[in-house]
Amino acid sequence: MATDTLGHAWALDWMERARAAVSAERIALIDLDRAIGDGDHGENMDRGFTAVTAKLATQAPGSPGEVLKTAATTLMSTVGGAAGPLYGTAFLRASKAAGDAVDGDGVVALLDAAVEGIQARGKAEPGEKTMVDAWVPAARAAREAAADGPVAALRAAAEAAATGAAETEPMVATKGRASYLGQRSAGHRDPGAQSTALLLQAAAEAAEAQ
Amino acid sequence: MATDTLGHAWALDWMERARAAVSAERIALIDLDRAIGDGDHGENMDRGFTAVTAKLATQAPGSPGEVLKTAATTLMSTVGGAAGPLYGTAFLRASKAAGDAVDGDGVVALLDAAVEGIQARGKAEPGEKTMVDAWVPAARAAREAAADGPVAALRAAAEAAATGAAETEPMVATKGRASYLGQRSAGHRDPGAQSTALLLQAAAEAAEAQ
């Protein structure tokens, strides 16, 4: 049977895997952003998650909530651009939802809170070719898998995020920098949706490794 | 037998052929100057000789001296750069030497005067990789052929100038812009020597056509 709840070890491992993933995909994210934005998304995310794990290394957080709160404030103060406040808010809201331990429903609560935070700040709806297009299906998929526990929920979320990111390719952007391109934004994957897929894949892998 | 003396018709035809030659070789001269200078020699010469023939079209010069004087002042006031004052002075002195008609010795006098003018202004000696390396052998060759008349003298001068221009290739420049290159100027033909060869070729062709 899968793990029943995920604690701070999971959250720490998530952040470490997120850092590694973003760092490995730095150039790929830059290239996606060069195509429909300004070419900095990989650099921004890499800088942010490097800072997150460095910060966490100086602390001894006792709960997933604490880990995610540190991640939130660090991202907020190091990423900049559009992604900084959006991911910062997502993780801040998620940290409150996460609390001390995360079960299947906890994963749903965490992802729902993240989506709410992103939409509260960025005002984007699904279909506008932003990170929302990865987060929204992820939260929905998690809800459907929640009964199978947090690991299954995160795995489902990760897969839905990956699909969601891929599905941004044909979309025409109407939010963020890519919206300046109008029709010409179609045919390129949204960098923020792609980084979301990486982050949720890291969360699932960390859960599976618990 | 060859023509004994050359008059204003020759001089006018010379200028027209010079214009055509410089215009046809504009890019080639620019390319030579790009290699060891600043890439403007073809443009400068083209501008200058276009102005010379335009100016002559408004006048009715009665002697080679008058034609060359108009050429001199027009070159002086339209070419600019190093070539402008040098060719301007060359033609000004040549115009005085040319007078009303040019025989074999007249060709020698004309070329000698041009060489003196160029050296008075530019202080270059043969071997410094400048137009002097085309003019000096041209004047020498004309002297040797002078007894055969002006056409032969100009033909000899043209051929010597062409050889002289080719011989600038291995030289290391010590005057003009190419001197900044030092040793790296070797291996490229001097643009001013090349334009001199074109001008004297035009002079010979015009003489042959009389």
Next chain:
Amino acid sequence: MKKLINDPGDVVTESVRGFGLAHPETVRVNEDPLFVCRAGGAVAGKVGLVSGGGSGHEPLHAGYVGQGMLDAAVPGAMFTSPTPEPVLEATKAADGGAGVLHIVKNYTGDVLNFETAAELAEAEDITVRSVVVADDVAVEDSLYTAGRRGVGGTVLVEKIAGAAAERGEDLESVATIAEQVIENVRSMGAALSSCTVPHAGQPTFDLGENEIEIGIGIHGEPGRERIPAAPADEITDRLLNPVLEDLSLSSGEKVLLFVNGMGGTPLSELYIVYGHAHDVLAARGVEVSRSLVGNYITSLEMQGASITVLRLDETLTELWDAPVGTVALRRGL
């Protein structure tokens, strides 16, 4: 990529440091968090002006810190808006007790980060007003975009609002002046070549040997359309016409005409554009009564230019003419 840089990660800090060393009589650089303020600090009783955004648009914004213009500027990472913290600290450094105006260019990142900083500043009892510059007519201002980008008009907002603050107007009135400029300024740009972000290492976009991008943003965001290379007069028309349409200028009105270089275009070319734009305006009966030509808001080494037109009235003209003593714009001081 060939650049006069050391480590791509150090470009912004090393550059801002050099800027501080070169101009100690005008600015002071705060290294952590990174912001630039006036050498003398905040002016007591004066409304403070703060702007900022991603780096790579130099001399914007740090070049406009000084008497008659900004009190502080916040350079973010390359093409990346700064985070709230340095904006907050710059806001504190700019506050002379009369409140602070944030001049924000309309990009999602800038808006979000400045918004947070303003909240944080309010929490520390500093009154903050924000204006958002959105002058780029290349972007349709509609439901289908993040709204018009802030480009060349930003420089004019900073100068004119700066002059209003300097002559002692209060926060409300400085903000009103800034809004008036924003309402009356429009811009559009074209790129002949891409810029290369140092950490990306390759050009942001690829333009063919004979292609021009019309409606380019200042971050190398692609523009409205890609056209074959054309004479300067035609490119100028393509930039100026949408600007004039949007401003709906009438004959007899006065404008400031600002031709801006994107960083890699020779000044001589900007003056060719200026000359034709001037002729087009004159033909419409519009009087160009003030001008600005040069590299004032750039996109690294991008080749290209933008045209900005500001409708002038007496107040704006007077404020434009007021003395200014910054590194990049100086007159009467």
Next chain:
Amino acid sequence: MKKLINDPGDVVTESVRGFGLAHPETVRVNEDPLFVCRAGGAVAGKVGLVSGGGSGHEPLHAGYVGQGMLDAAVPGAMFTSPTPEPVLEATKAADGGAGVLHIVKNYTGDVLNFETAAELAEAEDITVRSVVVADDVAVEDSLYTAGRRGVGGTVLVEKIAGAAAERGEDLESVATIAEQVIENVRSMGAALSSCTVPHAGQPTFDLGENEIEIGIGIHGEPGRERIPAAPADEITDRLLNPVLEDLSLSSGEKVLLFVNGMGGTPLSELYIVYGHAHDVLAARGVEVSRSLVGNYITSLEMQGASITVLRLDETLTELWDAPVGTVALRRGL
């Protein structure tokens, strides 16, 4: 070649015309022959200052016409020194009865054409003195070259001699000041990419993806050596060291440090160079007491920078600080 130009043959005239339209309060453009003079014309009783040379180095020289600097500038064809006639006419337009100083950059063409113009002016009873700027240490000053080129130092000569003339010194003393600057200023530049002369249509030289030309001239004349791409600090050392050696500065001396962009390099990179150059000078005990950073003498769209160092004494410092009111350099006016 992509440029914001119309016909390549019209670049200079169209550009200078635009310049005149943009800055009527500072300059007046004479179209035939082409020169630029102060809007108000010659100043009675003041020594007139005239400079000029090939175009393509903007804002040099026309950008330096105005109070406290030049009285007239003569733009030649692209990279081609002007002919004597416009120099003569500019000299007449600059003559306020106290004689005229010609500031000539040391290139065969400039020297010859200005020489002739000076003779012609003397024939019209205008006293002319000429100084020749030759500050480029990349060129060995020897029998084997046309002598050192005039580069960045020219801007400083024009500013400082201009201030001397403005405060009423006579021709002899203005020329002496100019000579003092010339003796104490040295420069060297590097190119990361070539420029493209409009009428040539292709780059003046080819640099490999990873090559830098050290000791480049401002017309794209090749330099001292070609080296592999290197960090900014190393390039700065390679430019600065020969300059310092040639000037043989001692600890305790004061200098003006001028980092100039060749036209296509972002300002942010110039400040990186400035920062390191400043550190190197400080480490040698040399005090950088004045600075200038920006695109002041360019080579069309060339990427690269030059470093100029001027040894300062009290007189030169005072003259440097004096008010100046030109399009490209303005302070206190």
